[in-house]
Amino acid sequence: MAVSFTKKKKVTTIDVLTDYFDNNKRWEVTIDPLEILVKIVASIRPKNLKKTNEIDLTDLLLFLKKNKSITNQFSSYLKGLLFEKKISRILSDAAILQDVDFLFEVKKRIYAKVLPYQHETDTLEFVLNQVFYADYDPIWLSKIPINQIEELYELVGFTSLYESAEQNSVLSELMMSMSLIAQRMSGRALESDVLKMVPEYFHFESPFAAFEKELLLIQDKIKTKDNKHFTTSESLYYKQLFILHKQCEEYVEKAFQNSSKFGITLRVNQSLLRIRQQLYRLKILIPLLVVDVETDKKKNSIRLAYKLIKYNCTRNNLRTFVKESTQLLSYEITQHTAKTGEKYITQSRSEYFKMFNTALGGGLIVGILCVIKVLLSKVETSDFGHAFLYSMNYSFGFIAIYVLGFTLATKQPAMTASALVKVLEDEIKENGNSNQKHQGFAVFFARVFRSQFIAFVGNVIMAFPISLLGIWLIDLAFHYNIAETKWNTLVTDLSPVHSMAIFHAAIAGCFLFLSGIISGSVANRDKHYQIYQRIKEHPFLKRSFGKEKAEKFAHWYEKKWAGIISNFWLGIFMGSTASIGVFFGLNLDIRHITFASGNLALGLYGSNYTLDNWMLFWGIFGIGIIGLVNFMVSFGLSLGLAFRSRAIPLSEFKPISASIWRHFKSKPFSFFFPIGTIEVHHEGGDKLP
Incomplete structure (x- = not known):
């Protein structure tokens, strides 16, 4: 008897949406709500990244436009899944050195590669660890045209991060993470071993302390604004914040330059590297507080989503860590x-x-x-x-x-x-x-x-x-x-x-x-x-x-x-x-x-x-x-x-x-x-x- 084998057809995003949302509220009784999002992302994720120049979502967007019922259910599902999920730890910790002990950090990252740490279920980290778990996920996501991402954002009915500054809101979590990074930087920069590397700053006020104060001023103003929880690029507070950020960068660079004069240990090198990473993280996050035109709200919200996925995927990158550290x-x-x-x-x-x-x-x-x-x-x-x-x-x-x-x-x-x-x-x-x-x-x-x-x-x-x-x-x-x-x-x-x-x-x-x-x-x-x-x-x-x-x-x-x-x-x-x-x-x-x-x-x-x-x-x-x-x-x-x-x-x-x-x-x-x-x-x- 002859046996014929047929190639299994790849499950598309439309198949997943139809399967779970075609019958009203069928998805609500799913054993694991994350299962739907995992299957959707898996259906989009390319098998061969090198041969993929662009990922086209045209068919998906057309399907969502034609099927309002499914789109509404999908929107409700996503909003319920992401509602009040904490993001501050991803922004403040992920892909940033957490310990100045080089060998401990290496062991921790290797262990996390083999057996990833699973966070509390009320955090966005838990969701991302289940859905975007591959190191190359940020790369293929960047291959989706931005105009298609923006269209999907509107179809699903997402609101911008500036809608609320209340506790547990996205904006509140963003500002909390920025404050936490600033406090950590300031404390690390004032340690004796680090101060020793920059005697030029010994009799001056720490630029990190000044930066922390200025950041708190901006955040207070953003929280107290009525229905306008953002600043503008023309704000004097915003400009002053970037001037102080530049001074902090110069502080770190001067410390690295002085290594030829004073020598440097692996521990001090790790401390300076951590401060540099934190400064770079703030350089990425601070512009998210700025809205000059209405379209910036949508663009900044999408940009924040990209960064959250990228930071979570690269948090245990060993090659980059060793390269930067040594x-x-x-x-x-x-x-x-x-x-x-x-x-x-x-x-x-x-x-x-x-x-x-x-x-x-x-x-x-x-x-x-x-x-x-x-x-x-x-x-x-x-x-x-x-x-x-x-x-x-x-x-x-x-x-x-x-x-x-x-x-x-x-x-x-x-x-x-x-x-x-x-x-x-x-x-x-x-x-x-x-x-x-x-x-x-x-x-x-x-x-x-x-x-x-x-x-x-x-x-x-x-x-x-x-x-x-x-x-x-x-x-x-x-x-x-x-x-x-x-x-x-x-x-x-x-x-x-x-x-x-x-x-x-x-x-x-x-x-x-x-x-x-x-x-x-x-x-x-x-x-x-x-x-x-x-x-x-x-x-x-x-x-x-x-x-x-x-x-x-x-x-x-x-x-x-x-x-x-x-x-x-x-x-x-x-x-x-x-x-x-x-x-x-x-x-x-x-x-x-x-x-x-x-x-x-x-x-x-x-x-x-x-x-x-x-x-x-x-x-x-x-x-x-x-x-x-x-x-x-x-x-x-x-x-x-x-x-x-x-x-x-x-x-x-x-x-x-x-x-x-x-x-x-x-x-x-x-x-x-x-x-x-x-x-x-x-x-x-x-x-x-």
């Missing part, structure tokens, strides 16, 4: 790394060879660390014990490299990427969209690349002989070849073909990027909490060691501490990865170009120089690949963060890459050696080679 902090962090990165970018020949010498010093310490790590692997302890020992080996070694002024090549990309973007930002400001900005960036990139190149060379060529010397001395003194049983693993792990060296090198690149983030965040935090000044003026230190020594220690702390913490955590990350991988049953480890060079030397000696040619080839080739992946991952992540922190569009990558390629074709050796100079200037007016 942009300023990432800027301050990359500002620090940009300043630190400048010392890693050579210009003259003397700087070039000085970088080579410091890289040799870094390679010397890493060569020693390679030998120590093999010795630590002989210690009989747990995986946690090995993680601790390896981490301390790496950490103290990296700190020694940093304190002694040596260079670890792969630490550079996280710093130099920020310096590169800083130059690009300056070039954009100076030259606009001309090709010259990309030319300057390409020249600067050549400087960065050759600095990286010579640092890699210095690290690798020193780590190899030092590791070889170390294992030979131990064998000479104790007649014990420490790599005799591990040489095969040490060499095989370098091969990009016979091991997961590329993946492990990428993990190391991520850790190198994170170490740069840690350095910038620690420096930013210390600046905000004035740690330098606290140490300098500490009464115990001045009394015990003298004012001059206390100041020297404070200066040393300001200059070195962020780097020490950064290198300490880099060591923890790199030393514990393998043990964490063992714990979870995953093939996790790190590969670093300088350590790879030392491990090749240890493997060579451990095998008594019996490595076959292919094994040696893949080992040497693997060192180059590991270094390249270390650089690409660390540099790429840092460059992306720096671009984002300065709001530079990713579309800049294409012309930048083309400019770098053109410069490479014209002067390829400048990417490896300090050959020649050209007259290109960047910040400070220095010439770039």
Whole structure:
């Protein structure tokens, strides 16, 4: 027997209206009154938003015009459903930060995405959560022509929000939400941590307090007007309110600008971000109190409805929250790394060879660390014990490299990427969209690349002989070849073909990027909490060691501490990865170009120089690949963060890459050696080679 399947016809809005309102008052006995509105919205909501340019309600409007009985019942249904529904919390809370704790806000939004909070049934939030529950609902609603919305508004017989200012009326709820936002802003702006960011306002009256008073004056006048519950754009009170609003915005912007001077914490950043969001919300709501011509009543009422739906749908938007919350902090962090990165970018020949010498010093310490790590692997302890020992080996070694002024090549990309973007930002400001900005960036990139190149060379060529010397001395003194049983693993792990060296090198690149983030965040935090000044003026230190020594220690702390913490955590990350991988049953480890060079030397000696040619080839080739992946991952992540922190569009990558390629074709050796100079200037007016 043949079975035929027919495509189910989509239920239209007219079908829903006919089903529920064709028989007089049938809808009143519906189990759930919201069911009708849910079905109506579902019948209009497009399945494919990208393919929908416009949503046409012509058929619905014609149907309502021809069927007055259904229209009247539908009107009664909607008015009954929305009667005295509270809207103040949507306007004052939805899509605005409610807590300055970043992680708590993230967790709360994720949880609300999975299991949305359901409000009291007498609130509009309850209705909207049931009807407009999709994030993209505000987008498709905006695709309905406004003239059709206005016609539907009149057909259904809605009244404007200015009909009454009594308690529980729409206008009363609107003004209540505005007052609540103003009070919250004023209180938050007067907190000590926020006031600290704007010392310029310390001896003046808070613009937020003045704004709150002016808003109350306007609201009192609107409430007392007979049958005219609105103001006009020509009102002096209204104009004064916007002047004060502008002053509040300037206050917040000044606080954000001062972050480079005073530093900023995530908590203060969240407080300022919340005030900024509240100011923007008021900027949207205040014009709803204004009616200049009669048609404004209808337009403002519809505009308020749009905003209510949008705010409720976007209240748990996680992507926007994270983006707004981290942009300023990432800027301050990359500002620090940009300043630190400048010392890693050579210009003259003397700087070039000085970088080579410091890289040799870094390679010397890493060569020693390679030998120590093999010795630590002989210690009989747990995986946690090995993680601790390896981490301390790496950490103290990296700190020694940093304190002694040596260079670890792969630490550079996280710093130099920020310096590169800083130059690009300056070039954009100076030259606009001309090709010259990309030319300057390409020249600067050549400087960065050759600095990286010579640092890699210095690290690798020193780590190899030092590791070889170390294992030979131990064998000479104790007649014990420490790599005799591990040489095969040490060499095989370098091969990009016979091991997961590329993946492990990428993990190391991520850790190198994170170490740069840690350095910038620690420096930013210390600046905000004035740690330098606290140490300098500490009464115990001045009394015990003298004012001059206390100041020297404070200066040393300001200059070195962020780097020490950064290198300490880099060591923890790199030393514990393998043990964490063992714990979870995953093939996790790190590969670093300088350590790879030392491990090749240890493997060579451990095998008594019996490595076959292919094994040696893949080992040497693997060192180059590991270094390249270390650089690409660390540099790429840092460059992306720096671009984002300065709001530079990713579309800049294409012309930048083309400019770098053109410069490479014209002067390829400048990417490896300090050959020649050209007259290109960047910040400070220095010439770039």
